[in-house]
Amino acid sequence: MGKMQDQSVTRRRVFYIPGYDPIHPRRYRELYRKESAAQAQVSGYDIGISPKTGGGAYGWHVEATIDAQPVQADVEVLVWSDIVRDSMSNSIPATYWQMLRTSWEYIATGALWRLMRLRKGPVIAALYPIGALILQLILAVLIGAIMGFAAGSTVEWGVNQFTGPEDGALLGALAFFVVTPIGAWLVLRWFKARDGKFYIYYLMHDYAYSARYRGANPPELEGRLAEFEQIIAEALQSDVDEVLVVGHSSGAHLAVSILADLIRKGQVPETGPKLAFLSLGQVVPMVSFLRDAWRLRADLQYLSARDELVWVDVTAPGDGCAFALCDPVSVSGVAPDNKRWPLVFSAQFTKSLSPERWKELRWRFFRLHFQYLCAFDRPLDYDYFQITAGPEFLADRYANRPPSASRIDHAVSKFTSTKS
Numbered sequence: 001m002g003k004m005q006d007q008s009v010t011r012r013r014v015f016y017i018p019g020y021d022p023i024h025p026r027r028y029r030e031l032y033r034k035e036s037a038a039q040a041q042v043s044g045y046d047i048g049i050s051p052k053t054g055g056g057a058y059g060w061h062v063e064a065t066i067d068a069q070p071v072q073a074d075v076e077v078l079v080w081s082d083i084v085r086d087s088m089s090n091s092i093p094a095t096y097w098q099m100l101r102t103s104w105e106y107i108a109t110g111a112l113w114r115l116m117r118l119r120k121g122p123v124i125a126a127l128y129p130i131g132a133l134i135l136q137l138i139l140a141v142l143i144g145a146i147m148g149f150a151a152g153s154t155v156e157w158g159v160n161q162f163t164g165p166e167d168g169a170l171l172g173a174l175a176f177f178v179v180t181p182i183g184a185w186l187v188l189r190w191f192k193a194r195d196g197k198f199y200i201y202y203l204m205h206d207y208a209y210s211a212r213y214r215g216a217n218p219p220e221l222e223g224r225l226a227e228f229e230q231i232i233a234e235a236l237q238s239d240v241d242e243v244l245v246v247g248h249s250s251g252a253h254l255a256v257s258i259l260a261d262l263i264r265k266g267q268v269p270e271t272g273p274k275l276a277f278l279s280l281g282q283v284v285p286m287v288s289f290l291r292d293a294w295r296l297r298a299d300l301q302y303l304s305a306r307d308e309l310v311w312v313d314v315t316a317p318g319d320g321c322a323f324a325l326c327d328p329v330s331v332s333g334v335a336p337d338n339k340r341w342p343l344v345f346s347a348q349f350t351k352s353l354s355p356e357r358w359k360e361l362r363w364r365f366f367r368l369h370f371q372y373l374c375a376f377d378r379p380l381d382y383d384y385f386q387i388t389a390g391p392e393f394l395a396d397r398y399a400n401r402p403p404s405a406s407r408i409d410h411a412v413s414k415f416t417s418t419k420s
Contacts, residue, residue, distance in 0.1 A: 008396060011240040012073040013273070014388050015057075015232055017258075019249025019283075020206040022085040025058045025077035031373055032060065032075065036385045039375035040064075047389055052076075057231060064389040073389045078228045080254075083220055088205045092188050095201055098208040099133050105211040111289040114412050118285060118331060121320030125365070126286065129204040136191045136200070144184030152176035199366065206250070210286060215293025217257070229258045233267040236275065242393055244276045249322070249369065252282035252313075253296055256328075259309065260299035268308040275309040276394035278387060279342065280372040281319055284328035289413045298418035301334040304341045310395040311341035314372060314382055318349035318362070321369040330409040333416035345382075345404045352376040 016028060033049050040047045047064040052074065059076035090098065106112040106126070116123045152175045195201045212218065217225070235243045247255030259277055262268060268275055288296050303311065315324040327344050329335050349368065350358055354377045361368055373384055381401065387394060 008393050009241040009391050012242045013235040013240050014075040014244045017078045017247045017251035017255050019251045029060050035374040039385050062389045066390045069391040080224050087209050102208045102211040118326050119323050125321050129200045132200040140184040140187035143187050144180045147183035148176040148180030151179040215287050215290030236272050240273045243273045246278045248280045252279035253284045257299045260303045263308050277311040279313045281322040285323050288332040291415045294417050294420050297334045300329045304329040304339045305336050313342035313344045316347040316349045319368050320365050325407040327409040331412045333411035333413045344407045347382045352380045
C-alpha cells in the first residue's frame with residue numbers, strides 16, 4: 001500500500017488472542033521483540049518495545065516510527081492458557097478415549113469429509129495425532145509382548161532347572177501376562193514424555209476440546225470470553241485512534257464471538273476509536289462445521305454484515321495448519337445477502353519469503369503456522385508490525401486490496417443452523 005500523506009493513527013490498543021496454547025504469553029512478547037526488530041531492519045523503519053505500565057492483561061508497549069510518523073501501541077495478550085492447560089491434564093487412557101470420541105464426532109457426522117473438500121493440510125494435521133496414537137499403541141503392545149515373551153521364557157527356563165516343565169510353563173505364562181502390559185505402559189509413557197517434539201498429545205487435546213461439546217463453547221471458555229469482551233469494551237472508551245483485535249489460529253473464532261457480542265450490546269461508540277479485526281491462520285471450519293456450533297455460526301453471520309468494524313482475514317496456502325483462503329463465513333454456509341466481511345487474502349509465503357528462507361521453513365509446519373507474527377525478508381503488502389504499530393488504520397491499509405481470486409467462498413458445511 002502507498003504511504004499515507006496525513007497521519008491517521010498515533011495511538012493504538014492491540015488485543016492479541018492466541019490459539020490453543022498452554023504456554024505463558026511471554027513467548028509472544030519475545031516473538032514480537034525479536035521479529036519486529038528483524039522486520040524493521042529489512043523494511044527500513046524504527047520499532048522497539050518496553051514493559052507495559054499499569055495493570056490489566058499481560059502485554060508490552062511499542063514505539064515505532066514508520067513512514068516518518070511516530071506511533072505508540074499497547075499490545076495485550078488475552079490469556080486463556082490456564083484453560084488450555086487444564087484441558088490437557090489427561091491420563092494416557094483418557095487421551096485415547098478422547099481420540100475415539102473426537103474421531104466419531106467428525107467422521108459420523110460427515111464433517112471430516114466436508115473439511116477435506118476445503119484444504120487437505122489441516123485435515124491431515126487433524127488425522128496426524130489419531131494415526132500417531134494408534135501407531136504408538138501398536139508399537140507399545142508389540143514391544144510389551146516381546147518383553148513379556150523374554151521374561152516368560154527366562155522364568156520358564158529358570159523354574160525348569162529346579163522343578164518340572166509344568167511349573168515352568170505356568171510361571172512363564174504368568175510372567176508373560178504380567179510383564180507385557182507393564183512394558184506396553186512404559187513405552188506409552190516414553191512416547192508421551194517426548195511429545196514436545198511430536199505434538200501428538202497436544203494436537204489431540206486441541207481437536208478434542210472443540211469436539212467435546214460438538215462445537216459449542218465449554219462453560220469455562222464462555223466465562224473467559226465475557227471477560228475479554230469487557231476489556232475490549234473499556235478500550236473502546238479510551239482516547240486511542242484504533243482498537244485492533246488479532247485472533248490467531250483457534251483464537252480467530254474466539255475473537256469472532258467476542259466482537260459479535262460486543263457489537264450486539266451496543267458497546268462500540270460512534271465517535272470512539274475505530275474497531276478493526278485481523279484473523280490470522282484461522283481454523284474456523286474445524287469448529288463451525290460441527291453440529292452444535294450454532295453460536296459460532298450465528299456470530300459469523302452477524303459479524304460479516306456489520307459496519308462497526310473492518311475484518312481482514314489473512315492466511316497462506318503454505319501454512320498446512322490453517323484453512324488457507326477459505327472464507328470462514330461462506331464455507332460455513334451462513335453468509336447473509338448483505339455480507340461485507342471478511343476481506344480474504346494470502347500472505348503469500350512463497351513470494352514474501354526468499355527461496356532460501358522458504359526452503360528453511362517449508363517443512364517446519366508449526367513454525368510456519370506462526371509466520372504471520374514474524375518477519376518476512378521479501379515483504380509484500382502484509383506486515384504484522386506495520387499493522388499493529390504503523391500509522392495506517394487497518395481499513396485504510398487495505399481499502400483498495402482485492403480479495404484473493406483463489407479463495408473458497410461457497411457453502412460446504414452440512415450444519416448451517418444458527419439457533420440451538
